[in-house]
Amino acid sequence: MNAPAAAALAAPQPTLSLIGVPNCGKTALFNRLTGSRQKVANYPGVTVERKEGRLVGPRTGRTFRVIDLPGAYSLEPATLDEAIARDVVLGRHATEPAPDLLVCVVDATNLRLNLRLVLELKRLGKPIIVALNMSDLAAQRGYTLDRAALERALGVPVVPTVAVRSGGERALVDAIDTHGFATETAARVQRLEPPPVASAADIEATQREVRRVLHEAGYRVPARLAVLSRLDAVVLNPSAGPALLAIVLFLMFQAVFSWARAPQNIINTGVQGMNAWLSGVLTPGP
Ligand SMILES: Nc1nc2c(ncn2[C@@H]2O[C@H](COP(=O)(O)OP(=O)(O)OP(=O)(O)O)[C@@H](O)[C@H]2O)c(=O)[nH]1
Ligand SMILES: [Mg+2]
The missing domain is CATH 1.20.5 (Single alpha-helices involved in coiled-coils or other helix-helix interfaces)
Known part of the structure; x- marks a missing residue:
């Protein structure tokens, strides 16, 4: 066995958690990353599915533990799924190790909603890679986005992914494989405090930050879909909806x-x- 391969085997397996809002494609991406190297069970005492798999880095030969978390809109949980996702991310779950790297999966066709979670996760100070998933749909439907500008505006790596296409995970695998885990293993033992409950002013500040990031990334929703989403906003509004x-x-x-x-x-x-x-x-x- 050569020296790099031996070193790779000796090093502890870094843990990656896939986190993102419901339906952004976490499980599809998890399946692409781990193939058949998966174990599916429930979290202890609850009927929330826990999926763990293995990814072997093609460049380094290093093995990564990959955890597919339940969907969560925020780190302020409103459901059991969100509570589990938050506890795992913060390293506070009774049976899960703290992740060494957060892979935040976002739906490129609904960035406004998805970025709120990215900003919350960023504030934790843990290593993070953003997987810009559903890039195929965004391109097909005519969304405009400058990935490099998004990366600069967020200050974290952003890689495009298409979880339903063979090879659509390649950029993410490369980013994980070349991520500098060695200097960041301190994050492994970190048990973080839950973020304080957001006030109305905090929520407004996050919305402003989302708007800034979207503006700097040149994110444009096609006009036809923008009209529909404005209509949605009115029809689903808690006051205007019932009146309509x-x-x-x-x-x-x-x-x-x-x-x-x-x-x-x-x-x-x-x-x-x-x-x-x-x-x-x-x-x-x-
Ligand atoms: N076109 C396209 N469809 C995708 C992509 N990723 C996921 N999907 C589809 O989106 C749907 C939701 O994907 P899931 O992987 O179940 O999403 P999830 O984030 O695990 O959902 P929850 O576990 O409920 O939070 C499925 O129908 C996928 O086939 C993508 O990159 N492109
Ligand atoms: Mg899922």
């Missing part, structure tokens, strides 16, 4: 019970006229 629903129901009620009267009268008159005409032209039967 009440208006639509009122209009339907009016359509059935008031506006329908005029066409109904026209049809009735037509049928009566036809009846009278037919009675005149047809000879009475036997």
